[in-house]
Amino acid sequence: MTKILTIAHIVWLEVIRRKDVYVLLVLMGCLLATLVSLNVFGLGGVVSYILHIGLLMTWLFAWILAVNVSARELPQEEVRGTVFPLLAKPVTRLELVLGKWLGAWSVVTAALLLFYALVMVVVLARGGYARPLVLAQGFALHSVAVGVMAALAMAFSTRMNHDAAASLSYVVTAASFLVVPRIPAFIAIESGLHANLLMALYNLLPHFEVFDMRRRISFDYGPTPWIAFFEALAYGLALIVFLLTLAWLAYRHKRFSRAAATNL
Amino acid sequence: MMTVSPKLWPWVVLGTSAVMAFSLSCVLATARARESGVEPRLAELERVLGNSRLALSSYFIEMADVYFHKGVEHVEKRAFESGFFQALSKDISPERVVHMAGQNVKEMMPWIWLAIRSDPHNLNAYLVGAFLLSREVGRPDLAHELLREAQYNNPKNYEAPLEDARVYLKEKNTPAAKHALDVGLAFWPGGKMPQEANAREDKAALLLYRALLNEIDGEDDAAIARYQEILGLFPQRTALQNRIDSLRHGGQPSVLATRLWHDTLVNQDRQGGICQSPDHAEEDDKAP
Numbered sequence: 058m059t060k061i062l063t064i065a066h067i068v069w070l071e072v073i074r075r076k077d078v079y080v081l082l083v084l085m086g087c088l089l090a091t092l093v094s095l096n097v098f099g100l101g102g103v104v105s106y107i108l109h110i111g112l113l114m115t116w117l118f119a120w121i122l123a124v125n126v127s128a129r130e131l132p133q134e135e136v137r138g139t140v141f142p143l144l145a146k147p148v149t150r151l152e153l154v155l156g157k158w159l160g161a162w163s164v165v166t167a168a169l170l171l172f173y174a175l176v177m178v179v180v181l182a183r184g185g186y187a188r189p190l191v192l193a194q195g196f197a198l199h200s201v202a203v204g205v206m207a208a209l210a211m212a213f214s215t216r217m218n219h220d221a222a223a224s225l226s227y228v229v230t231a232a233s234f235l236v237v238p239r240i241p242a243f244i245a246i247e248s249g250l251h252a253n254l255l256m257a258l259y260n261l262l263p264h265f266e267v268f269d270m271r272r273r274i275s276f277d278y279g280p281t282p283w284i285a286f287f288e289a290l291a292y293g294l295a296l297i298v299f300l301l302t303l304a305w306l307a308y309r310h311k312r313f314s315r316a317a318a319t320n321l
Numbered sequence: 322m323m324t325v326s327p328k329l330w331p332w333v334v335l336g337t338s339a340v341m342a343f344s345l346s347c348v349l350a351t352a353r354a355r356e357s358g359v360e361p362r363l364a365e366l367e368r369v370l371g372n373s374r375l376a377l378s379s380y381f382i383e384m385a386d387v388y389f390h391k392g393v394e395h396v397e398k399r400a401f402e403s404g405f406f407q408a409l410s411k412d413i414s415p416e417r418v419v420h421m422a423g424q425n426v427k428e429m430m431p432w433i434w435l436a437i438r439s440d441p442h443n444l445n446a447y448l449v450g451a452f453l454l455s456r457e458v459g460r461p462d463l464a465h466e467l468l469r470e471a472q473y474n475n476p477k478n479y480e481a482p483l484e485d486a487r488v489y490l491k492e493k494n495t496p497a498a499k500h501a502l503d504v505g506l507a508f509w510p511g512g513k514m515p516q517e518a519n520a521r522e523d524k525a526a527l528l529l530y531r532a533l534l535n536e537i538d539g540e541d542d543a544a545i546a547r548y549q550e551i552l553g554l555f556p557q558r559t560a561l562q563n564r565i566d567s568l569r570h571g572g573q574p575s576v577l578a579t580r581l582w583h584d585t586l587v588n589q590d591r592q593g594g595i596c597q598s599p600d601h602a603e604e605d606d607k608a609p
Binding site for chain 2: 098102198241242245252264266267275285
């Protein structure tokens with residue numbers, strides 16, 4: 058466990074050094090400042106749109122950060138050649154994968170907390186409100202979604218370079234978010250092979266819509282029923298375990314080439 | 322002092338030239354727009370967004386509609402409704418349709434504002450905005466301002482004066498309502514074909530309100546002429562013939578003009594406020 062935490066700590070230091078999070082935080086701040094400055098027909102007390110767009114940007118930025126950070130970790134070690142001394146130590150490949158994932162997930166979750174805090178500060182300053190329990194539930198499920206994205210990107214990065222792993226992760230996660238929830242509607246107008254293919258996609262791809270509580274938060278629907286909340290949590294954890302297992306299986310017999318490492 | 326590597330000079334020159342060319346084209350487009358009387362802001366929007374602003378404006382109107390339905394989008398017909406993921410998704414993000422009402426409706430206004438800024442020729446955005454401001458948010462003054470802007474950006478339309486007249490009638494400001502109705506009648510049919518169903522209905526509304534105001538001022542002949550014009554458009558509205566006959570004989574119509582205009586406004590507001598979406602029934606409009 059210590060080795061996993063140490064590897065995760067190194068991921069933190071790397072992300073802090075790279076300043077990705079600061080750039081996104083500044084972008085979020087600029088966007089929120091622009092939204093706040095809008096004079097909407099001279100009406101005061103209009104604040105839902107700030108919460109809605111702020112949460113949308115939070116999802117977008119967390120997605121970018123999760124995929125980028127996770128897809129980079131393992132290929133970076135190989136390209137720099139640091140994977141050799143790392144694996145020469147008594148660190149198993151499973152510990153390496155878990156440590157990298159834990160580092161990526163925890164740093165993105167910390168960034169997520171900052172994004173949520175920034176949005177809520179602006180909303181509260183404008184006289185808006187969101188129920189703390191609903192926010193807490195929304196944050197928890199969002200964190201699990203980020204964990205799934207990180208695990209997916211990590212799985213791809215065990216066998217691809219950073220760019221390929223990131224691109225494929227973006228495509229799969231975008232399709233999962235935008236297309237998968239609409240597949241039942243597509244199947245209603247399709248039949249035969251097309252319908253079967255769509256059904257296969259529906260069952261194979263992750264369902265990110267079950268982690269998305271933005272509607273409840275923005276429109277004050279109240280907290281999610283606890284049974285549904287824990288079901289979503291369990292689904293997310295099961296996905297993470299499955300993807301990390303795939304990552305480990307892909308990584309455990311991978312051969313590393315010193316020639317590839319020196320060709321920077 | 323900062324120095325630039327010699328290898329980079331061509332790129333620096335190219336980049337600087339591109340920025341200068343773009344800046345100059347913006348200035349020239351703005352100047353040209355001012356000369357031809359087009360709002361410079363519109364010219365800048367055209368340059369930056371092109372025709373995508375039309376799609377953007379429609380998207381923002383759709384977002385306003387989503388807000389009206391408290392975040393629930395129009396639900397498409399699905400091949401199956403039961404299933405673990407669908408049930409879980411409905412628990413996480415409710416799909417029961419509930420309408421916003423009263424002061425909460427002002428939360429829709431930013432999206433209307435964005436729709437108008439994206440496409441100042443999107444008349445529907447102005448009309449929806451004015452309706453919500455006057456009826457739901459209780460700010461008829463802002464509704465008048467918005468409709469003035471609609472008229473400025475869409476000079477020969479009649480819809481904005483018609484809506485303006487409705488707002489003035491609700492405020493019982495009859496002189497301003499008369500002026501707005503006269504403007505509407507002068508500009509009708511605006512950009513529509515005269516035989517279009519909506520255009521004919523709107524003309525009938527303009528004539529009806531104007532005729533009722535004529536009646537109140539004792540201008541019975543003008544009122545009769547307008548009622549006859551409505552009958553020319555819609556011969557089946559036989560109640561108007563009774564009204565004409567009462568006025569011709571110098572009597573009082575059975576429904577007073579003030580009452581009729583009030584009832585007409587209420588009916589039209591009710592029609593405008595009803596959600597036409599087939600996705601939900603009346604009983605779904607209760608809060609969860």
